[in-house]
Amino acid sequence: MLYHTTWLISKLDPIKYMMESPALLGRMARWQILLSKYDIVYVSQKSIKESAIADFLATRIEDEYEPLRFEFPDEDLMCITEKECESPKEKSWKMSFDGASNALGHGVGAVLVSPEANHYPLTARLNFFCTNKIAEYEACIMGLRAAIERNVKTLEVYGDLALVIYQIHGDWEVRGSKLVKYNNLVTELTKEFEEITFNYLPREENQLADALATLASMFKANRETEIMPLQMSIYEVPAHCFSIENEPDGWPWFQDVLEYIKNQKYPEQANENDKRTIRKMVAGFVLDGDILYKRGKDQVLLRCVDTVEARKILKDVHEGICRTYANGFTMARKIMRLGYYWLTMESDCINFAQKCHKCQIYSDKIHVAPLPLHIMTSPWPFSM
Numbered sequence: 381m382l383y384h385t386t387w388l389i390s391k392l393d394p395i396k397y398m399m400e401s402p403a404l405l406g407r408m409a410r411w412q413i414l415l416s417k418y419d420i421v422y423v424s425q426k427s428i429k430e431s432a433i434a435d436f437l438a439t440r441i442e443d444e445y446e447p448l449r450f451e452f453p454d455e456d457l458m459c460i461t462e463k464e465c466e467s468p469k470e471k472s473w474k475m476s477f478d479g480a481s482n483a484l485g486h487g488v489g490a491v492l493v494s495p496e497a498n499h500y501p502l503t504a505r506l507n508f509f510c511t512n513k514i515a516e517y518e519a520c521i522m523g524l525r526a527a528i529e530r531n532v533k534t535l536e537v538y539g540d541l542a543l544v545i546y547q548i549h550g551d552w553e554v555r556g557s558k559l560v561k562y563n564n565l566v567t568e569l570t571k572e573f574e575e576i577t578f579n580y581l582p583r584e585e586n587q588l589a590d591a592l593a594t595l596a597s598m599f600k601a602n603r604e605t606e607i608m609p610l611q612m613s614i615y616e617v618p619a620h621c622f623s624i625e626n627e628p629d630g631w632p633w634f635q636d637v638l639e640y641i642k643n644q645k646y647p648e649q650a651n652e653n654d655k656r657t658i659r660k661m662v663a664g665f666v667l668d669g670d671i672l673y674k675r676g677k678d679q680v681l682l683r684c685v686d687t688v689e690a691r692k693i694l695k696d697v698h699e700g701i702c703r704t705y706a707n708g709f710t711m712a713r714k715i716m717r718l719g720y721y722w723l724t725m726e727s728d729c730i731n732f733a734q735k736c737h738k739c740q741i742y743s744d745k746i747h748v749a750p751l752p753l754h755i756m757t758s759p760w761p762f763s764m
Contacts, residue, residue: 472534479515480593489592490523503592517562538581632686682721
């Protein structure tokens with residue numbers, strides 16, 4: 381032990397006190413002198429996940445001990461594979477429903493989802509007085525009738541009102557006289573299906589049916605109105621022309637300004653309002669060769685960058701060679717001090733800082749003393 385460093389792992393604080401205390405008296409001092417010739421480093425014992433079960437079993441010793449059996453009964457088998465059978469639920473339809481009652485009116489909405497993930501929205505406005513519970517039953521009945529018309533035999537029903545779901549299950553008693561008739565009608569409709577299940581779904585996961593019900597309750601119509609089916613598109617590129625993302629034609633955000641300064645030309649689809657806006661923006665830009673600069677408030681020229689350079693600058697300033705891990709506003713000021721500019725700089729810096737993985741892990745760690753520190757050599761404050 382004289383030629384090696386020894387790590388002393390212990391949970392007891394007295395050993396740590398004896399090993400690290402600068403001044404000891406009596407027997408503790410003699411022990412410290414005897415152990416001083418060894419290179420001993422005290423380490424506090426931490427919890428180890430792998431030894432948690434072993435420590436628990438060690439504390440619960442039983443008299444009856446059965447030795448482990450190490451023989452394998454089917455050791456002659458090479459491998460075992462499982463064949464997944466096609467479950468009938470994979471071919472089942474799904475239906476979510478919701479009702480809405482507010483000051484503008486009452487509406488119901490339901491969505492049928494086929495096994496191929498095709499959505500069929502249903503909505504209706506209720507021109508009679510009803511409560512929120514009655515609206516939920518109306519939405520469920522509308523969805524069940526639509527499923528019966530499509531000859532659906534296996535259906536999974538989802539609703540965000542636990543009272544209606546548990547009343548249909550039979551777990552809760554139906555006391556309202558009006559709700560009893562609705563419950564009996566739902567029971568009769570369920571007999572048209574070979575297999576049907578009712579499940580509770582949180583409101584935040586039932587957004588489409590909730591939106592349809594709210595739309596029907598707010599849309600005032602005295603007669604039946606047929607509206608074309610809703611088609612939801614997904615845009616990966618923002619429509620605003622001043623974003624750091626490239627436009628559909630592949631040019632950066634400052635291409636219109638650059639083209640007007642160089643050739644005095646407007647975009648082909650620009651109207652009079654767009655042309656007036658471009659002329660106002662050009663006053664704040666300076667062209668030096670092929671490089672476009674933005675004139676700052678202090679008359680300092682900032683080089684305009686495209687989306688590729690902007691992403692590289694964001695990464696370098698936040699976690700790259702600069703490695704500041706600052707928030708969005710500080711990053712934007714630092715980038716402007718470095719001499720770069722784009723129109724959506726501040727919002728892009730905020731979004732980049734919010735999505736940083738390391739910032740999310742270590743942002744809640746406070747490196748400040750829990751109590752104010754006092755200098756021992758300074759005099760104690762007193763009042764005259």
